[in-house]
Amino acid sequence: MERSRIRLLMREAIQAAQSGNKNWARECLGRVLRADPRNEEAWLWLSAILDTVAEKRYCLERVLAINPANAQAQAGLRYLEGQKEAGRPQAKRTICPLCGEPNDPNAFQCANCGQDLFVLCPACGERVDIDRTSCAACGLEIGDSSDGAAYFFHLGELYLKHGQPKRALDTWDKTLLLNPDYPRVAEVAAEAFMASGQRDLALQSLERAIEEAGDEEHRRALRLRMANYQRELGNMEEAGRLYRELLREDRALGERRADLFIELGRFHEKRGEREAARNYYEMALALEENLPEIRYALAEILLEQGYEVRAINEFRHLARTGGELAERAAARIRALRPPVPEAFRNRWQETVRGAGRFFLAGLLLLLLNRGREWAVATAYSPAYTLNILGLLATLAGGYLLTAATSAPRHLPGFALLTVRPEGRLAERLEARRKRQERKRPVWAMQFQVRLRRSAQTIAEGLGVARLRFARSLERAAAALSCTWRRIGASRPIQSLRMLGRRLGRLLGQARFFRSVAFFFRRLFPRRTGPSLLGQIAQLWPKGSRRLTGRVELSETDLYRWGAALIGLILVVLGTVMVLS
Amino acid sequence: MIPLGDARRRFGFPWMTYLLLVVGLIVFIYERRLPLDGLYGLRPAELGQRIWAVEQAVGCLLVQGPGWLAPLVNLIYLWVLGSKVEDACGPYGFFFLSLLCGLGGVVVAGFLAPYLPEEARLYGLAGVVAGLFGAYLVLYRGEGIRTLVPPLFLVQVPAFLHFLYWAGWEFVHLDLAAVRALQFDRVFYPHWPFIGALFLGLLAGPLFARQEFLWLRLRGRRASHLPAQGA
Numbered sequence: 001m002e003r004s005r006i007r008l009l010m011r012e013a014i015q016a017a018q019s020g021n022k023n024w025a026r027e028c029l030g031r032v033l034r035a036d037p038r039n040e041e042a043w044l045w046l047s048a049i050l051d052t053v054a055e056k057r058y059c060l061e062r063v064l065a066i067n068p069a070n071a072q073a074q075a076g077l078r079y080l081e082g083q084k085e086a087g088r089p090q091a092k093r094t095i096c097p098l099c100g101e102p103n104d105p106n107a108f109q110c111a112n113c114g115q116d117l118f119v120l121c122p123a124c125g126e127r128v129d130i131d132r133t134s135c136a137a138c139g140l141e142i143g144d145s146s147d148g149a150a151y152f153f154h155l156g157e158l159y160l161k162h163g164q165p166k167r168a169l170d171t172w173d174k175t176l177l178l179n180p181d182y183p184r185v186a187e188v189a190a191e192a193f194m195a196s197g198q199r200d201l202a203l204q205s206l207e208r209a210i211e212e213a214g215d216e217e218h219r220r221a222l223r224l225r226m227a228n229y230q231r232e233l234g235n236m237e238e239a240g241r242l243y244r245e246l247l248r249e250d251r252a253l254g255e256r257r258a259d260l261f262i263e264l265g266r267f268h269e270k271r272g273e274r275e276a277a278r279n280y281y282e283m284a285l286a287l288e289e290n291l292p293e294i295r296y297a298l299a300e301i302l303l304e305q306g307y308e309v310r311a312i313n314e315f316r317h318l319a320r321t322g323g324e325l326a327e328r329a330a331a332r333i334r335a336l337r338p339p340v341p342e343a344f345r346n347r348w349q350e351t352v353r354g355a356g357r358f359f360l361a362g363l364l365l366l367l368l369n370r371g372r373e374w375a376v377a378t379a380y381s382p383a384y385t386l387n388i389l390g391l392l393a394t395l396a397g398g399y400l401l402t403a404a405t406s407a408p409r410h411l412p413g414f415a416l417l418t419v420r421p422e423g424r425l426a427e428r429l430e431a432r433r434k435r436q437e438r439k440r441p442v443w444a445m446q447f448q449v450r451l452r453r454s455a456q457t458i459a460e461g462l463g464v465a466r467l468r469f470a471r472s473l474e475r476a477a478a479a480l481s482c483t484w485r486r487i488g489a490s491r492p493i494q495s496l497r498m499l500g501r502r503l504g505r506l507l508g509q510a511r512f513f514r515s516v517a518f519f520f521r522r523l524f525p526r527r528t529g530p531s532l533l534g535q536i537a538q539l540w541p542k543g544s545r546r547l548t549g550r551v552e553l554s555e556t557d558l559y560r561w562g563a564a565l566i567g568l569i570l571v572v573l574g575t576v577m578v579l580s
Numbered sequence: 581m582i583p584l585g586d587a588r589r590r591f592g593f594p595w596m597t598y599l600l601l602v603v604g605l606i607v608f609i610y611e612r613r614l615p616l617d618g619l620y621g622l623r624p625a626e627l628g629q630r631i632w633a634v635e636q637a638v639g640c641l642l643v644q645g646p647g648w649l650a651p652l653v654n655l656i657y658l659w660v661l662g663s664k665v666e667d668a669c670g671p672y673g674f675f676f677l678s679l680l681c682g683l684g685g686v687v688v689a690g691f692l693a694p695y696l697p698e699e700a701r702l703y704g705l706a707g708v709v710a711g712l713f714g715a716y717l718v719l720y721r722g723e724g725i726r727t728l729v730p731p732l733f734l735v736q737v738p739a740f741l742h743f744l745y746w747a748g749w750e751f752v753h754l755d756l757a758a759v760r761a762l763q764f765d766r767v768f769y770p771h772w773p774f775i776g777a778l779f780l781g782l783l784a785g786p787l788f789a790r791q792e793f794l795w796l797r798l799r800g801r802r803a804s805h806l807p808a809q810g811a
Contacts, residue, residue: 369634
């Protein structure tokens with residue numbers, strides 16, 4: 001910034017400060033100090049307009065740092081010291097976590113090393129004094145600064161968790177300053193580098209973390225993460241190599257891990273290899289059921305591949321678990337299985353379809369029974385009339401049955417019955433309904449309720465038993481798999497194993513036993529709708545309101561069932577006449 | 581060309597198809613030891629003469645005839661087509677549809693009896709398969725059947741081409757002795773009446789289909805998420 005511009009800003013700031021507009025004065029001085037941090041006059045004016053003693057002291061100290069002979073700054077500091085000694089008892093000193101120097105409790109920076117004596121809260125961004133263990137504004141637990149390196153490490157993790165990777169990296173620098181051998185810094189730094197877009201540094205850092213990892217399990221986890229990073233960076237070849245290595249090692253150890261299968265599924269999904277992705281997701285879910293995201297991804301793949309029934313089963317399983325994914329799954333089910341609209345159910349074609357089935361069956365039976373001679377005969381026969389009447393009866397019966405059971409709009413007179421009655425008829429029906437209600441004894445109601453509860457209990461018990469049985473079969477299949485491997489690994493039949501290895505590779509041992517396990521799962525699929533007993537239990541009325549509804553509809557129901565019965569009788573009669 | 585079909589279903593496991601397949605396999609094995617021709621093997625001209633026509637016709641549906649190639653081809657097509665048609669019609673609808681188509685084939689055979697050779701025999705499973713072809717063609721219009729073309733090609737072949745291919749198996753009886761003796765009436769086996777079952781399937785397929793299936797098809801959702809090739 002030009003000198004003239006700085007002078008103008010200074011003049012503006014002084015006028016604002018003299019007129020009491022502290023905010024604008026602070027803004028102008030801030031701009032001046034950003035352009036010229038060694039401006040004594042600006043620091044002095046800033047000390048004048050700031051409110052807290054600590055901030056005033058900070059500004060005056062900066063003036064003295066620039067010009068130790070500044071008399072105004074010296075006087076100001078003396079004034080502040082005098083005020084502090086006269087007004088308050090001596091406060092506790094703030095210990096710098098980096099150098100251990102005891103500092104004034106109002107100081108912003110360590111007098112010895114220049115370390116800030118406050119941190120910004122990772123969650124809300126407010127200033128938190130370094131001697132406080134939690135944020136006063138949001139209550140986030142930050143930690144005790146006396147822990148040194150551990151404090152900064154934890155703080156960095158909090159920054160990373162709250163989406164501030166660069167600040168996290170700055171904080172971990174301090175961890176390394178205090179303890180250069182502090183564990184896991186390279187590992188978390190890789191994550192922060194990845195989040196901040198510094199991909200090369202992320203990979204380098206993770207490589208170092210892998211080298212430093214002492215525990216084999218930890219090293220495996222880091223290698224898996226390396227493969228994931230490579231996958232996210234688009235280095236699919238390298239990622240695939242790393243995944244294959246891990247898979248090979250797991251197989252050699254005889255282990256199957258859900259986390260590797262999940263990542264392999266994501267890897268193949270990213271490459272567009274749906275079949276392989278589905279395979280790995282299914283294996284992961286077979287090992288661990290509670291993976292909602294994976295289940296959702298699997299359902300989407302199944303849907304893309306056209307396995308709609310299986311996809312809907314997975315969505316239904318998800319919908320029962322609750323949460324955001326459950327809502328999404330429920331929405332997918334609604335989209336995939338929209339209820340057939342009433343207009344479609346009641347269209348005339350449905351009635352024709354229903355009656356047509358019966359007519360077709362009757363006609364075929366007639367032709368089969370009578371044969372060619374009957375069809376081509378010209379002479380009149382009473383049996384001919386009987387057969388034709390039978391065929392017509394079958395058609396009429398089929399029409400009544402279909403209209404009564406599935407397309408009631410085409411049942412003659414049905415619309416008249418469904419209209420709510422008015423006037424004297426309505427009063428009579430109401431009175432009859434009330435009489436019937438009164439007649440219903442309490443014990444019958446109680447009996448119904450108990451029966452319904454019992455049916456529900458039995459249904460639940462059977463469901464649990466079925467699940468346990470299915471799980472036992474799965475375990476048995478898994479145990480069989482283990483036994484197979486042990487037998488294969490024992491010494492006496494090493495030679496047999498060598499001979500059978502080629503065949504085993506061809507068949508794929510793990511795949512074979514997995515197939516067995518999945519076969520059993522398919523035999524006992526998860527229940528997606530209510531069971532038979534559940535359905536029976538639902539038939540029972542759940543309260544008095546349902547009972548009232550049933551009584552009101554009884555006229556209509558009676559008519560429909562009556563029509564269906566007549567239809568059935570006609571069909572049977574017609575069939576007999578056709579076959580006579 | 582071996583039809584494989586696929587497991588893409590909309591409504592559930594096709595247990596009725598597998599039940600029929602098991603029954604068909606049992607009959608197939610039984611027939612190798614003791615041919616059922618004597619009682620249920622149907623000569624069109626003798627329909628209803630030995631036993632009641634309906635009983636004979638229903639019994640005939642299980643009879644698969646001599647040899648092993650044609651019955652096995654029929655069973656494979658029953659598996660491939662049956663699972664899809666059952667998905668569209670439901671298990672019971674599928675069962676009655678199969679029964680009607682088989683009976684339809686027998687009825688047409690009875691009507692054409694004077695025009696067929698006396699030696700002609702009808703094996704009912706072929707009628708069922710022909711009817712299922714008709715139902716498949718009308719219910720899955722435009723969809724192919726996943727097929728293994730030896731040695732290793734998996735392709736979608738239109739259902740109508742499959743029908744022609746299957747009809748070839750049905751109409752040409754590979755009796756090498758008859759070919760050598762130039763007895764072509766024994767080579768070209770008269771299964772033409774089952775064309776009647778095909779048309780019955782075309783007619784009855786929509787009659788027996790589920791309401792939900794027709795509704796989904798009407799909404800045009802059918803092909804929106806189904807991969808076209810090689811899934």
